[in-house]
Amino acid sequence: MGDAIVITSGKGGVGKTTTTANIGTSLALLGKKVVLVDTDIGLRNLDVVLGLDNRVIFDLVDVCHGRCKVNQALIKDKRFEGLSLLPAAQLADKSAVNTAQMKELIEELKKDHDFVLIDCPAGIEQGFKNAVVGANKAIVVTTPDPSAVRDADRVIGLLEQEGHIDPPRLIINRIRTQMLSKGETLEIDEITNILSIELLGIVADDDEVIKAAKDREPIALNPKNRVSIAYRNIARRLLGESIPLQNLTEDVGVFAKVKKFFGIR
Amino acid sequence: MNSEQQNVLIKGKREGLFIYFNEDCSYSDIINELTEKLSTNVFSNGQSRTPVFIETGHRYLKEYQEKEIKEIINQTKNLYINSFQSLVITKENALKMKQRSEIVREMRIVRSGQVIESQGDLLLIGDVNPGGKLVANGNIFVLGNLRGIAHAGAAGDREAVVVATNMDPMQIYISDLFSRAPEKDSESDGFNFDFAYVNNENKIVLDSINNLAKIRSNLAKIERGI
Numbered sequence: 164m165g166d167a168i169v170i171t172s173g174k175g176g177v178g179k180t181t182t183t184a185n186i187g188t189s190l191a192l193l194g195k196k197v198v199l200v201d202t203d204i205g206l207r208n209l210d211v212v213l214g215l216d217n218r219v220i221f222d223l224v225d226v227c228h229g230r231c232k233v234n235q236a237l238i239k240d241k242r243f244e245g246l247s248l249l250p251a252a253q254l255a256d257k258s259a260v261n262t263a264q265m266k267e268l269i270e271e272l273k274k275d276h277d278f279v280l281i282d283c284p285a286g287i288e289q290g291f292k293n294a295v296v297g298a299n300k301a302i303v304v305t306t307p308d309p310s311a312v313r314d315a316d317r318v319i320g321l322l323e324q325e326g327h328i329d330p331p332r333l334i335i336n337r338i339r340t341q342m343l344s345k346g347e348t349l350e351i352d353e354i355t356n357i358l359s360i361e362l363l364g365i366v367a368d369d370d371e372v373i374k375a376a377k378d379r380e381p382i383a384l385n386p387k388n389r390v391s392i393a394y395r396n397i398a399r400r401l402l403g404e405s406i407p408l409q410n411l412t413e414d415v416g417v418f419a420k421v422k423k424f425f426g427i428r
Numbered sequence: 429m430n431s432e433q434q435n436v437l438i439k440g441k442r443e444g445l446f447i448y449f450n451e452d453c454s455y456s457d458i459i460n461e462l463t464e465k466l467s468t469n470v471f472s473n474g475q476s477r478t479p480v481f482i483e484t485g486h487r488y489l490k491e492y493q494e495k496e497i498k499e500i501i502n503q504t505k506n507l508y509i510n511s512f513q514s515l516v517i518t519k520e521n522a523l524k525m526k527q528r529s530e531i532v533r534e535m536r537i538v539r540s541g542q543v544i545e546s547q548g549d550l551l552l553i554g555d556v557n558p559g560g561k562l563v564a565n566g567n568i569f570v571l572g573n574l575r576g577i578a579h580a581g582a583a584g585d586r587e588a589v590v591v592a593t594n595m596d597p598m599q600i601y602i603s604d605l606f607s608r609a610p611e612k613d614s615e616s617d618g619f620n621f622d623f624a625y626v627n628n629e630n631k632i633v634l635d636s637i638n639n640l641a642k643i644r645s646n647l648a649k650i651e652r653g654i
Contacts, residue, residue, distance in 0.1 A: 357575070
């Protein structure tokens, strides 16, 4: 029986889908059996990020309505055995499935996978409820941006009310390292102070991510990039290893306050 | 009218006029006798206005009855109502009183979109994040950061206060008053362990916790609000 982890944020555009794809890839690289579930019905993206969009035949709505078996809808990744994708439907909306159907589906996927990563749509309506219902763990993604932090706070509040989910963990994504060093964005400990949940990882904002997206390959496949290393570290932390956070300010100089924070971790 | 037993007893004391009602007679008897007794000129002779203390004993008076009696007194020359005392209250009011003297304790983070309400005082051990809200009919005490919204004295008590270890609120309401960025009063050091209250000019201001005992000396008393 594997873990079902929902990846959510409240706000759109903070990198839920990128995070899902890269953590999934990293876990698969570590030899785990992983399935990614795209619950953003009507705005399907995860297949595009993974470069698997031309292989979609059946989707999540088909499975939930019994039009095909789960295994028929799963798309095996072209790069590894261990990674597969259950795409969202494009020609339907969030109300096409209900929470009971989603719960049953996730339970079934948990049986033969180590990790079920659920990519949650933006917002806190039906799509969010569908994504959360089957999960037993949660990752909240935010950026160093007050509105993203506010939405993350709201979502953490909603997740805490779900009795079946462990306390959510936080990923701070798209950190502009130059601006962070100059104190022009929210600092990491400012964000963790407000949200006060466990920090699972910090990910820099890097042009390589955009280049990788254009090539339809998750950045986690590139072993040298710092973003890739960040995602691989997150994957290893999910497996229970303790790995220190990256120092995102090393290429600009010494910044005592941030260093001190990293020193503690 | 029975002259042996008076239904309305009027006694003059140093503080003023004390009026006692018979507990067993009918309400109309009291009104009749009160009107009759006050109609004599005895009470309108003096120069100064005399305070009246009404003691209804174990008789329960409804709101309109209380109002009627107050009118009769106030219409009489040189008299005014000072207090209206009764030994009985309704169950409803008793329950309300009990709730208002209770302290609701919560230990968690109040996140954006969440609300905690209390009929009495509210003690929160944890932070209130931006967008989170506390509402209490009594006082609000936050052992943590107050970054959201706090509404003390929500049922109309302007004496209520908001206390927080770290005061950085979006908005503070006390009773019907509202403040976005509370003005700092004397000795307030960097919004640390401050409290918000309504000052004499009906404005919400912040002050250092050291002055709380001076400004709201009856805060710790149990019978507050009863």
